[in-house]
Amino acid sequence: MPSGSLSARDHRKGGRHPRLNADSGRYRYGELTWPEVKEAAQAGRVAVVPIATIEDHGPHLPIDTDLRLCNAVCEEAASRARDRAVVVPAINHGYSPHHLDFPGAISIGAHTLIDYGVDVCRSLAHHGFRKILIVNGHGSNTPFVDVVARLAVVETGVLAAAVNYWAAPGVRAVAESLRESDRIGGMNHACEFETSLYLAIAPELVDMSKAVRELSHRPTENYWTDLIAGDGPLVMMEPWSALSQTGVMGDPTKATAEKGRALLDAAAGGIVTLIDELRARPPAQRKDHH
């Protein structure tokens, strides 16, 4: 998208690290050579680690939805902040055992996910990255990426943080301004929000003729769920097949590519804000009071 292209001003900003990006402008970790990785770490660039999952997203969206959307947001963010961030190849698989009644879901265990995430952070810390931002694209990974970030801090001494991309600063306001689906539940899973993003990223893979509105997760007094409006205080997850007939939770019939472009822009901008906030944070001064 045009907003991702580098302006002349961005180029000048990049000039503060003249060794780095003047020639390549590369922001994908996997496309760097090892000397470039070393330079990126020494320049204090933030390592952005996308993490998602593979699971059913209704009859109209591919099972890679969480992964593709999260990658797109992180790629766009790192592209905009290419002088101060790199995007690491994503952790593709996540915690989705409650989705296994639907064909397609690939779930890894909670401990596997935590160990995997911490190992990735440990490797990045070993190469000299001092700031790591884990960007999650799958709701049920949330408690685990929190733990991954905490463990990475404890075990490596670097600053690791985690965020769900839909909770990045600015996204909620944009999503609520665009929302035509139900205030609670309309933006949840394979919904107005995710379908709009997919339409903006790869419309040829979306079959809107099969999009259906489904709001059957049975909210009660303290239990409800919505990606953007937030969840109720009672946190629980029943088998997805008990919550949805189609795999959809929300209203994808209200999705448009135009909304998706606005959401992608907001999410990428929000991640850039977090990259800069992390970069600006001074190293923690630990003091042992024994």
Ligand SMILES: [Zn+2]
């Ligand atoms: Zn999803």
